[in-house]
Amino acid sequence: MTAEGGLAALWGKAGRRSLDRSALVEATKQLTRALDQIATLPPTPALRREQIKFEVALANASINTQGLCGARDESVSRPGTLVDRTGSGAGS
Numbered sequence: 001m002t003a004e005g006g007l008a009a010l011w012g013k014a015g016r017r018s019l020d021r022s023a024l025v026e027a028t029k030q031l032t033r034a035l036d037q038i039a040t041l042p043p044t045p046a047l048r049r050e051q052i053k054f055e056v057a058l059a060n061a062s063i064n065t066q067g068l069c070g071a072r073d074e075s076v077s078r079p080g081t082l083v084d085r086t087g088s089g090a091g092s
Helices: 003-020 024-039 044-072 073-086
Strands: none
Touching: 003 024, 003 044, 024 044
8 A cells, every 4th residue: 555545544534533432523524534535545345345434433433423314414424425436335
């Protein structure tokens, strides 16, 4: 993984840890930074899997901080769109 990809992985790891600790606002910021880093990288299957994991975690944080109706529609629907595009789930 490139240095930028490594940075995305670090932000994603921090976001998942924050989510585990119920630091939801912090998790949202960290996961968003991870996804912003991923968006600058050339697409690969491994990177797509990481992106899906981070998108699902971000949707979880958004739902828990803003409620299901308040969460950004994009953060809730985007993981499914990514899975449809790849034809496989994050665990594949």
